[in-house]
Amino acid sequence: MQNLVDGILTGSYISLAAIGLTLVMHILRFANFSHAELLSVGAYAALVFDKAFAAVFPIAATKLAPLSLTLALLAAIVVSMAFTGATAILIDRLVFRRVRDKGNELSMVFASFGMALVMRNLIALGFGLHSQLYSRDIAFAVILSRDPLILVKPDQVFVLGAALVLMAALHLVLTRTTFGFALRAVAENPALAQVNGVDLGRMIAATWVIAGMLAAAAGVFYGLSYQLIPIMGRDLVLPVFAATIVGGIGSVYGAVLGGFIVGIASNLALLVLPSGYSPAVPFLLILAVLILRPNGLFGEARA
Amino acid sequence: MPTWGHRPVTDTILETRGLTAGYVPDLPILRDVAIRAARGRITVVIGPNGAGKSTLIKAIAGLVPVSAGTVTLEGREITGLRPDRMAAQGIAYVPQTDNIFRTLTIRQNLELALRRAGPGASGRLAALLDRFPALAPKLGDKAGTLSGGQRQFLAVAMALAADPRLILMDEPSAGLSPRATREVLEMAQALAAQGVTILLVEQNVKAALGIADHCYILAEGRNQVDGPARALLDDPVVGEIYLGGRRAETA
Amino acid sequence: MIGLISYLVFFATVASILAIAVLGLNLQWGNTGLFNGGVVAFFGAGAYGTLILGSPALEGQLGGFELAYPLALTGGMVAAALLAWAVGALTLRLRHDYLAIATFGVAVAFESLMRNAEWLAGGAKGIRGFERPLRAALGDGFLYNLAFLGFVLCLLVAVYLFLERLVGSPFGRLLRAIREDEDAARSLGKRPARVRLVAFVTGSAIMGLAGGLYASFYAFVSPQDILPVLTFQIWAMLIVGGAGNNRGAIMGTVLIWGAWTGSGWALSRFAPIEAQLYTGSIQFVMIGAVIVGMLLWRPQGLFPERLVVSQSGRSN
Numbered sequence: 001m002q003n004l005v006d007g008i009l010t011g012s013y014i015s016l017a018a019i020g021l022t023l024v025m026h027i028l029r030f031a032n033f034s035h036a037e038l039l040s041v042g043a044y045a046a047l048v049f050d051k052a053f054a055a056v057f058p059i060a061a062t063k064l065a066p067l068s069l070t071l072a073l074l075a076a077i078v079v080s081m082a083f084t085g086a087t088a089i090l091i092d093r094l095v096f097r098r099v100r101d102k103g104n105e106l107s108m109v110f111a112s113f114g115m116a117l118v119m120r121n122l123i124a125l126g127f128g129l130h131s132q133l134y135s136r137d138i139a140f141a142v143i144l145s146r147d148p149l150i151l152v153k154p155d156q157v158f159v160l161g162a163a164l165v166l167m168a169a170l171h172l173v174l175t176r177t178t179f180g181f182a183l184r185a186v187a188e189n190p191a192l193a194q195v196n197g198v199d200l201g202r203m204i205a206a207t208w209v210i211a212g213m214l215a216a217a218a219g220v221f222y223g224l225s226y227q228l229i230p231i232m233g234r235d236l237v238l239p240v241f242a243a244t245i246v247g248g249i250g251s252v253y254g255a256v257l258g259g260f261i262v263g264i265a266s267n268l269a270l271l272v273l274p275s276g277y278s279p280a281v282p283f284l285l286i287l288a289v290l291i292l293r294p295n296g297l298f299g300e301a302r303a
Numbered sequence: 304m305p306t307w308g309h310r311p312v313t314d315t316i317l318e319t320r321g322l323t324a325g326y327v328p329d330l331p332i333l334r335d336v337a338i339r340a341a342r343g344r345i346t347v348v349i350g351p352n353g354a355g356k357s358t359l360i361k362a363i364a365g366l367v368p369v370s371a372g373t374v375t376l377e378g379r380e381i382t383g384l385r386p387d388r389m390a391a392q393g394i395a396y397v398p399q400t401d402n403i404f405r406t407l408t409i410r411q412n413l414e415l416a417l418r419r420a421g422p423g424a425s426g427r428l429a430a431l432l433d434r435f436p437a438l439a440p441k442l443g444d445k446a447g448t449l450s451g452g453q454r455q456f457l458a459v460a461m462a463l464a465a466d467p468r469l470i471l472m473d474e475p476s477a478g479l480s481p482r483a484t485r486e487v488l489e490m491a492q493a494l495a496a497q498g499v500t501i502l503l504v505e506q507n508v509k510a511a512l513g514i515a516d517h518c519y520i521l522a523e524g525r526n527q528v529d530g531p532a533r534a535l536l537d538d539p540v541v542g543e544i545y546l547g548g549r550r551a552e553t554a
Numbered sequence: 555m556i557g558l559i560s561y562l563v564f565f566a567t568v569a570s571i572l573a574i575a576v577l578g579l580n581l582q583w584g585n586t587g588l589f590n591g592g593v594v595a596f597f598g599a600g601a602y603g604t605l606i607l608g609s610p611a612l613e614g615q616l617g618g619f620e621l622a623y624p625l626a627l628t629g630g631m632v633a634a635a636l637l638a639w640a641v642g643a644l645t646l647r648l649r650h651d652y653l654a655i656a657t658f659g660v661a662v663a664f665e666s667l668m669r670n671a672e673w674l675a676g677g678a679k680g681i682r683g684f685e686r687p688l689r690a691a692l693g694d695g696f697l698y699n700l701a702f703l704g705f706v707l708c709l710l711v712a713v714y715l716f717l718e719r720l721v722g723s724p725f726g727r728l729l730r731a732i733r734e735d736e737d738a739a740r741s742l743g744k745r746p747a748r749v750r751l752v753a754f755v756t757g758s759a760i761m762g763l764a765g766g767l768y769a770s771f772y773a774f775v776s777p778q779d780i781l782p783v784l785t786f787q788i789w790a791m792l793i794v795g796g797a798g799n800n801r802g803a804i805m806g807t808v809l810i811w812g813a814w815t816g817s818g819w820a821l822s823r824f825a826p827i828e829a830q831l832y833t834g835s836i837q838f839v840m841i842g843a844v845i846v847g848m849l850l851w852r853p854q855g856l857f858p859e860r861l862v863v864s865q866s867g868r869s870n
């Protein structure tokens with residue numbers, strides 16, 4: 001039971017990250033190996049903004065009990081989302097768009113492979129290889145149930161709630177606004193979308209902003225649940241890819257479901273496998289999907 | 304071979320001159336194509352499979368790179384604009400296939416198309432539905448669930464959303480039942496009667512010539528013959544060479 | 555002096571081994587357009603396979619087959635080929651980036667398996683105990699290393715010639731045809747997924763050979779030898795040399811391996827002590843920057859081949 005609860009919590013940030021990745025993979029048509037590094041960018045940016053806000057407005061640094069979260073960090077999350085969205089566009093302008101303009105899709109995969117290494121290690125050089133926390137205070141877990149024993153930290157509940165709010169917000173944008181229709185239209189048929197007056201360049205930029213914002217939130221939530229460490233991107237790439245493949249590349253709802261499946265499966269696997277094997281669990285899920293249902297739960301075949 | 308001079312049209316909406324275009328550099332599919340479409344008229348382009356009819360329409364819509372020649376809309380050159388800019392110039396395009404967003408509902412398809420028409424979309428949506436009453440009961444359905452004929456109606460409704468100056472239609476009757484074909488072509492006729500300019504590509508030569516004002520025949524990416532639709536329909540040589548066996552149907 | 559020469563022999567041996575792996579990758583990416591994000595898994599399968607098959611019995615581990623060296627080496631290649639076949643058969647029919655993700659995943663899973671499965675390959679402490687072939691005749695010193703370098707060079711030349719002939723053969727033309735225009739190739743009755751699978755498995759077996767040589771050179775392999783960065787290094791070597799160009803691939807290997815060892819030495823020598831911890835990070839940034847920079851500014855590599863094989867046209 002505890003593993004199931006932990007799995008749902010893990011799933012909440014994997015889902016957020018996978019939504020952005022699945023959009024990028026669908027609209028820009030390449031597997032972005034540097035997507036998980038946007039989580040690190042977001043997580044570390046929030047750390048910096050949190051410190052800055054707390055220094056400027058000391059009152060904001062008080063905890064919102066029972067969370068270990070402060071008002072400063074809450075504001076930092078929002079700013080970091082904007083910052084990471086902008087970073088994602090900047091990287092697209094500097095690297096991916098230029099490769100896209102001259103090369104083929106596989107060169108984009110290759111470029112993202114290199115970018116992942118650059119981003120991850122620049123963060124390591126900037127912030128140090130050691131792990132960091134948003135708050136040094138020990139957050140006490142709340143006992144949800146004694147038999148079976150289930151413990152949950154208030155922060156984790158916040159993470160799950162906030163992730164669901166973000167997903168709901170995205171859902172509303174996609175289903176209620178013409179901007180959302182335009183984004184879905186581009187995903188389905190870019191040429192037809194253009195003919196209907198949609199500016200492709202803007203939609204690509206919007207895709208990066210959404211991907212960056214959700215990645216930032218996911219990165220902070222990961223940091224709140226565990227810790228900040230420069231190699232967090234390396235450990236998250238595979239679970240996030242697995243979530244997109246399980247859900248079906250291009251499906252936002254698939255990515256949400258895939259994220260929770262990956263999170264729950266990884267935590268349940270701890271019951272049967274030694275923890276050393278957990279990095280391999282997402283790969284096993286990918287294998288299972290490729291064998292059973294190659295286009296994922298919600299995906300469509302596309303060459 | 305008979306040729307007809309252009310009818311003296313003073314009111315040309317669209318004109319291409321020396322249009323050369325293709326999908327990959329240095330491999331033109333269209334060569335030196337010249338056509339005109341007159342205001343409020345139906346201009347039809349016919350020709351064998353692979354003649355470049357769709358390519359011509361796509362080049363006008365900005366979807367295929369133009370390597371030489373010009374496209375002018377009401378006297379303004381618009382060659383090589385991005386497709387969304389073309390749309391903003393008042394060119395609407397109904398592709399041959401995949402001309403609606405299957406994963407969006409019908410309402411969402413229409414609202415997306417209305418987006419470029421600016422504010423006041425709700426009133427416009429009502430006006431569109433008046434014109435295409437068959438769509439009204441299905442607004443909440445995914446467009447992918449529509450039948451072939453309904454899809455064409457939706458596609459045309461989307462094209463009309465922003466009051467275009469010119470509609471490019473690529474084989475709107477492809478894959479439709481005879482009845483749906485007739486409905487779609489009648490709708491084209493009705494639109495033209497309302498003053499909309501239509502450039503139509505059709506396989507269904509007899510029916511197309513029946514509703515069109517002027518006709519161009521394209522083969523191997525080049526202009527072959529053009530003239531008033533009626534005249535082409537009745538010309539024995541044209542019938543023999545370009546309309547093949549279909550000549551018999553037109554008799 | 556002798557110190558320098560023996561270092562050069564050591565450097566040349568490792569570089570030649572890596573060059574073999576780069577050639578294997580070139581067959582996949584340069585000639586066929588397949589993105590292998592887990593080179594290290596196939597390299598590792600060769601390394602572990604060779605040592606497990608060739609080593610004497612080790613307590614609590616798989617092994618004790620004591621196969622003759624050439625057989626063990628071949629067995630390592632077969633292990634890499636089997637792994638590639640399994641991954642390729644599942645992914646090569648699908649959207650192209652599935653292969654990239656699946657190979658990346660294989661590398662992660664392989665490393666985690668080798669790190670944890672003590673019964674299989676000693677876990678984190680690795681496999682030791684491989685008797686270096688012909689050691690009785692050549693001893694352990696400089697002479698042995700020189701002879702081993704010769705052996706590796708022979709294999710490098712053999713792989714090079716094999717690939718050059720393969721690329722020039724009808725099969726090689728088929729690979730390019732499929733990369734350029736898959737639909738056209740299919741309409742000619744070829745089966746692109748199958749042809750790609752053959753190229754992928756062959757390239758991976760060559761990586762396995764490199765892994766086997768690497769493991770026998772050190773007579774030891776552990777999870778530390780199959781870290782993800784090796785994949786990036788091999789990719790950087792290929793892109794610097796120029797994808798599709800076998801000779802360039804070899805030159806790229808020497809260049810990047812030289813830059814890697816050189817920068818490592820320089821940083822450990824001249825960088826302040828506090829910064830030493832970050833040697834790896836600095837080097838990783840360099841490798842990543844080489845990959846991105848080459849793609850942006852010189853996608854054809856530093857040594858463009860005479861016969862330029864254009865990158866495939868964009869789909870859609």
Ligand SMILES: Nc1ncnc2c1ncn2[C@@H]1O[C@H](COP(=O)(O)OP(=O)(O)OP(=O)(O)O)[C@@H](O)[C@H]1O
Pocket residue numbers: 326327332350351352353354355356357358359506
């Ligand atoms: N996307 C494309 N890329 C490359 N070549 C294309 C593409 N689409 C069409 N062609 C080629 O352009 C030529 C003209 O095709 P086009 O679709 O314009 O013909 P069409 O007259 O519309 O034929 P149909 O009556 O079959 O619709 C054909 O030779 C075709 O192979």
Ligand SMILES: [Mg+2]
Pocket residue numbers: 356357358399473474
């Ligand atoms: Mg056509």
